[in-house]
Amino acid sequence: MSLEELAFLVLAAIAVGTALAALLVRELVHTILWISVFFVALSGIYFLLQADFLGILQLGVYAGAVTILLLFGVMVTRKRIFSREAATGIGPFPLALALVSIVILSGVAAGLPTQPRTVHAYSPAALSEQLFTTDGGWLVLLGLTMLSALAGAIYLVREGRE
Amino acid sequence: MDAVSWTWFLPEAFLLGAALVVFLLDAVGVRKIEAVGAVSVGAVLLALLAVISDLGFDPLGFLSTLPASVIDSGGGSTSLYAFSSLGLVFQGIFLLSALLVALASLSRPSDEAGASVFYGLLLMATLGMMLVAIAADLIFLLIAIEVTGIATYLMVGYTRKDARGLEAAMKFYIIGALSTALSFFGASLLFGAYGSTNFLVLSQGLGGVTESTLALVGYAFLIVGLAFKVTLVPFHAWAVDVYDGAPTDVSAFLAGGTKKMGVFAFFLVFIGPLSILTARAVSCSGSVCVAPYDFRPSVQLTLGVLAILTMTVGNLLALLQKEMKRMLAYSSVSQAGYMMIGIAIGTAPALAGATLQVFAHVFMKAGAFLVVAGVSALGVGPLIAQYRGLGQKRPYLGVAFALLLLSLAGIPLTLGFVSKFVLFSAAVQASTVPGQSFFFWLAVAGLLNSAVSVFYYARVLKVMYMEPPDPAVPLDGPAGDPTAGLGFGRTAAIILAVVAIVGLGIYPQPVLSAIQSAATHFVATGA
């Protein structure tokens, strides 16, 4: 087992574990903590894949902005921040559904080539070239979604005068 | 790309410009519905004119004159968008649905809170739909869907004090976000399989890992993500609650407009010139030639099963509804099943049938929801039973609603009949090809379902015309004024819908030829 593979396995285990923990703990603030660790672990995997730009983006957007946003949501929606959620039972059906989809996808994964391969690295310059020329349309559209999100979300949370 | 000039984007520019103007007006405190509504209706009309002129304004068989270079222009292996004649037809359809809703909403209370946000979001949602119609790349398509998605989540909840609207927005958002996650997951698997998300590359099956199972799984995820928009069973449950809880004009837009965006997305991914269902050549790199795995029969079978499931479940549930909006919502689900018949078959006539069904459904379903909105503004409750005597008290409104429902039921002399006729006959015709007898059963299922659907539409007619009016509900307007209580905008929208339904039901040939020619181009090019 190569060093990279070992690193990958460790990071993957952390990601899976923190994702599960985030969804299972009963204290919402702890959830936020676990999910931020999850984002960091994923960013580690991106660095491992030599996608440096994405690793940084993951840290900035997810581990930073989204986590703060979620924390903010938690703070606004409850009187006492550190209060435990009521326990919700986990039905066998959702569990089975999730497991079946994992099994099917893993089956597909098992059909993929299993020999280790080299990872291509792309320079941030190449990436931005791609983002702003060939795939520029994506960014334009992303901007459009942000425009309506901005206008609509602000209106929704603004205290109405009516 | 060379044939595409910036003028092709004029419709989108009108919409975006108007949306910005509306948001700016909101920011400076101009929020009267007359002002923002006028800007929006004007922009939609301008965009519609631009699309029509793109199609080459020639009402009798105009699409056949469209230069071939324009069709499919830009469909290269790296381009994100491509113009096809069918895409332009769909742009027209999307704009018509936006026009109906924008017109009708003019009749809402003049100082209603959030009017400017509503109109701005309506324009943004329409813009997203317009972009879907020209997508040539999977990611482009999915983000364009998301442009519409985000705008519509917020439209559903824009009456922020209304508990029902907010609950609907919450459900819409959660299921929508789940579908987004699944579609992007599917797109990522397709990217893994083919090394690109461009439709041309996908259709040729070149590149990357070239693992057909991976691609097939990706397509399955994509079907789920798109089925959410088209409200196929079992991905439909949100739609009924959302159509029910949303402000009725928004329901009209969702059922009459955004659902069609999903249909066209199916066209692009599964039927179009650059889709997996087009016959794919053996791909050769160097001396090694590989015949790609043929998805066609399996995917067609799957889509056909989904179509049958959707029609049947939608109809059965519509039968038992007591509330008007929920009945219309379930009927909308079942109508999506008819559209899926055309997608499953994928021949040019079937595609024309599905497009015609989409076209008709804009008018009939949006029109019906707009009538419901108008009727509830008159003080009538949500139950079907509360519509009793409407036909006698408000003869014009009653006739309009009756015609829209008859069209939904597929009664002759309405556009709904024409579209079903074209669709089912295309299915029967396609079934005559050896090995495709399955399609005959699609037609049979569609037929049986439309027979069932007559019952719940007829029930409304019966209530409207055969039961005495409720004296408690003051349906009477001032004598002799058929628009009393409806307002100019809503009246205009309803008249537009009814005239289109009946006029094109009696004389459908121009639209039919145009759509057929577009559909033929769409299927034939790139083959």
Place this chain on the structure above:
Amino acid sequence: MGAFDTLFQWAFLVPLFPLVGFVIVGFFGDRMKKAEYGGWVAVVLSGLAMFVGILIAIGEALSPGTYTDASYTWLNLPGTQSVFSNGFSLVMGTLVDPISALMLVVVNVVGFLVMLYSIAYMHHDQGLPRYYAELSLFLVAMNGLVLSDNLLEFFLFWELVGVCSYFLIGFYYEKPSAASAAKEAFLVTRVGDVLFLLGIFLYFATYATSGGGAGWAASGFKFTNGNTPFLGSLVGSASSPTLTIAGLMMLAGAAGKSAQFPLDVWLPDAMEGPTTVSALIHAATMVAAGVYLLVVVSLFLGFTADDRLAIVAVGGFTTIWAASMALVNTDIKRVVAYSTISQLGYMVLAVGAGFAMVGLYHLFTHAFFKALLFLAAGSVIHAVGTQDLLKMGGLRKSMRVTWIAFFVGAMSLSGIPPFAGFWSKDDVLASVYSQVGAHPLYWPFLLCAFATVFLTAYYIFRAWFLAFDGDGSRDASLPHAHEAPWAMRLPLIVLSGLALVAGLFAFVPSFANLLPGAGVPPTYGTTDLMLSATSVGLGFGGLGLAYLMWGNGRVFTLPADSPLQPFRTVLLRRYYVKDAYDWFGLKAVYGLSRAADFVDQYVIDGTVRGIERAFSQLSDAGRRLQTGVVSDYAAYVVSGLVGLLVFLLWIAPWLVRSVGGG
């Protein structure tokens, strides 16, 4: 052809006149000063339609032939691909040929007379504009159906006819029984309609490319191509399972509209509508449309031998099935309704045996005498305000015209010469008899038809005796009956005349052109004497039996406190023998009819109800799934995803491999 082409070009006027009536009455009827004015508008316009219809029929009689008007292509689906190389069209056009001319006469004469009759009969009802508008629309649809020049147009009008029937049965919608009868009629005929449409699909799939020129489908399902049957030669020889199934689908459609077994349940209940509607729609015209369909299909498309056996079986069995149920019924309209089903059975029988024209001949005569019976019954109901035969009686004194009219109708129905029904019924029997040599399986159904002649005469005269014979009404609370006003008497008199002579029309040479009886073995009227004698004998037998049992007001139960009671008891004792005969001799017949009733009530209704219940349970389950909790909806999405993955990855490829093709 030739000189009359100009006349036939105006055939579209026949449906157009009632359409104008529909528009005027439908939209402005409510604003007219008096509700009757709308009625008169409808009467005048249907009279105009009758005038044009009769002109066309005279034209066809003088110069028989097929005339197709320049038609309007409503929808054209051009060929685009290999699978759609010929395309096809939905064409609206008019086709005038002898049989459609004949049908025009039937529809418009009865239609006009019924409209006129309604002026007086419906006088007291609410919602008259709606009534006349719907009746006018029905005439539009029926004339359109008759004049259709292709199968698809035929189907469209066929559906419109069904819709009008639905609304007219439910005319008294405040009455729950009327509303449910309308629903039932709609449901049951809809089964036939859907199967009919499937049959069209099958023909479409079979003949998309064959059938002359660019293919039958390509030229819009046209019935004719000039003077010769379009597909006649092509199908006549062919015998394939597909064609047989398509033919059976046509039979199913016809059975739904014409109330043939097992789709006959709705017609008796449809009597909940106004009696005028029963006369026009559920006796003379709409129910005959099913027979007309079979005639048209057998002439222009052709049935396979298996189809014909099925048609004979359905028609033959229906004759006795319905007649047996009429034996015990005491509702005057229902008795007549059962007789309609039974007579339609004769028509179907004849078409199945290969004599479409004979079936049409019976349709023609039946339309008049059955409309007559219904209108006479309506006149009775109008006078006494009840439909219960046991309450009536003695009406012959106060209602001479009606009495005679009902008698003429009953004689005609019983097939007694020289009334109209005799000629056509005899022809039916003779033509089926001519086929039993070649098709021994036809025998039982021929016997059914013969037995039914006896039963028919019995039950219709039972009704006649019960209503008109005797000294007075058995229910003292009934109002004193008066003869109907002239607007009701005139149609009765005209129809009586027609019921008397319509059968003889076939001997008028030029009229016979409308019934090109090519291939009918016995020429009209000169039937094999044995057959005629048998059927007339049976008819008289039934009549006699009815007289013995019910004549002179017998079986007359009076209230116990009546001062006439002792006198009555004596009369009743006189007929004790007849009661015994009832008890023993007719037990089998009663048993049969009870069994029929049992099947009708429990098996068929039960099935219908069972299906309804299954549907509602399904829907309930569906509604329970709509929990309102978004997590459940997400669960459906994920289950759908898993299901889709399994289907797409394993099941669909397996199905494709094992079945071959998508």
Place this chain on the structure above:
Amino acid sequence: MSGLVLAQFLGLSAALLGIGLFGILTRRNFILLLIAIEVAINAAVLNFVYFAGFASGPGGVSGQAAAVVVVGLAATEVAVGLAIVLALNRQRGSINVAEASTLRQ
């Protein structure tokens, strides 16, 4: 650089997607639902990144571009989701999605 195994990455993203779906199906707190959806979307992002990394041609960079766009889109969605959370909270005083179930049948 000895390399990594492609199949393992798909296994990881499958697990993340499954966990996300599981969370969406079982959690009732709107914020937890948002988090579950983020986990599922991150599975897609991970797919894009490693497929881009393992792609043979030069087109692979567009996979990373797609990942960037999806990250942006997901953040936008979270913002909209939070707006709905806040409005819902103000309206009902609760962000339990199971309690908002008046629209049904």
